[in-house]
Amino acid sequence: MATKTILHYPRLDTVLMVEDTIQDAKNYPARMELWKSLPKQVQYQTFQIILDYLLKSNKIIFTKDNKIMWIASNQKLGKAIKKGKEY
Numbered sequence: 001m002a003t004k005t006i007l008h009y010p011r012l013d014t015v016l017m018v019e020d021t022i023q024d025a026k027n028y029p030a031r032m033e034l035w036k037s038l039p040k041q042v043q044y045q046t047f048q049i050i051l052d053y054l055l056k057s058n059k060i061i062f063t064k065d066n067k068i069m070w071i072a073s074n075q076k077l078g079k080a081i082k083k084g085k086e087y
Contacts, residue, residue, distance in 0.1 A: 010046045010053075018042075018050045019070075022060060028067035 021038055022029070029037065035047050042050075051068070054060040059072035 006045070006049065008043055008046050010042075010050050014040075014042060014046065015050050015053065018047070019054070019059070022054075022068055022070045028063060028069050030067055034068055 017039060018034075021034060025034070025037075031047075031051065035042070035044065038047075051060070055062070057072075059070065061069050061071055063069055
């Protein structure tokens, strides 16, 4: 198994900047669209690490068409999940 060398880990302010940008987006952005809309430049590898973290921590999901959707602290989504059926 090949290991991926990480050149730069994100700082907390960078993670928060990405989170805020996702939450403030009017439409669900694609990866490249989100990356280009960030207020500060971020290395793409660092950006990918942030998205991986947000996905693993259940703050975002990727839709069928690879758009990024913020799901953390989404009250409507939380209510819909609670009402949903378990299989």
